[in-house]
Amino acid sequence: MSPERARELGLWRLYGSEMSMFTAKVRPAFGRKGLRMVEQLATDARWDEAEARTGNRMIPIVFTPEGECVQDSSVILDLLEARHPEIPIEAPDPVVRLLGRIFEIFHDEWMPMLAIYFRWIKPEAVAEGKARAVAMSGDPRYGERGLATIGGYAPFFGIDENTIPAIERLHRELLDALERHLETTPYLLGDVPSIADFSLCGAGHAHLYLDHEPHRVMWERAPRVTHWMMRVVNADPFEEGEWIDPAAPPEGLRALLGTTGGMAGEYLADVARALAEPMSSIECGKRLPRAVGVHRTRVGGVETNRATTPYTLWMLQRVRDVHESLAPAERAVARRLLDATGWEHVLDVPLPARVDLVAHKVVRTG
């Protein structure tokens, strides 16, 4: 199809993969908004194209109907929201919007630990992980390559022999908290699917649902979670309803915030603290590398290492910008929901600098 025809049709294109958590995060947003989108398998040639266009060997990338290339799941969702606000994926109420961003950062910056562990580290899972990489690429060498590349990130997310029992436990606790919350609400933030659902069903679907090891646990333990996931993956523009009232939240929401905040609040605040020193010598306008070292943190109460990633600061800003925009009465509602859940650390930790994504790279801007 010619680019002109794609533009006429309003056709979006997504380079993605069944095995990619960030592809799974953005995919259902197109369905929810009723957009025409075709997903193209991220073959080796398309990975090369993604790298050539953005400087990052990463998926997903999206092409707008006009042919502009967009990288990063959060940037993609923001663009869809800006261009097609009729069916929002972020709540009109700013406190509920803040909750959406909190679930997004939980997924993007904490859940990779579960995703990587259950595909590339757990011994029973590795053969399946490798087979998936071969299926995607058609190249038998990609099994080992996937293991080396993505499995190689494990120590940078805090996955090691000391934390593995905690990671297994945290996976079950997360499922239990989701299961309980979904007893009283169809989606995480009310009657309609949002960025919160799309995010958690990113790794949730591409790894924890599709991979046999965690899938078995999910099916035994959390039937409501499996059904929620099917509804999120198949999100459509016809579902209507109310967002939650943040002043009268369902009990399961507060418990879910406590579970996720207990897992990720300090872990994410530790990245901000660890960035303070390296950031002090980075001038405004300078690009930052993917990691500027490693720091000590805790996973499920167990000490470990985590990569000190400037990108995490950008994700923290997405939460903080909404928090800072709240009027005093809204902020009081937000703090009643979030204080003492663990998420208060993310709301309060000093952020050492301002960063932006400029030409697909993290750049210090303030």
Ligand SMILES: N[C@@H](CCC(=O)N[C@@H](CS)C(=O)NCC(=O)O)C(=O)O
């Ligand atoms: N922050 C990016 C992360 C994208 C990402 O990590 N994608 C994975 C696939 S799910 C990837 O391309 N990994 C390759 C690598 O990190 O080497 C986003 O939100 O899109």
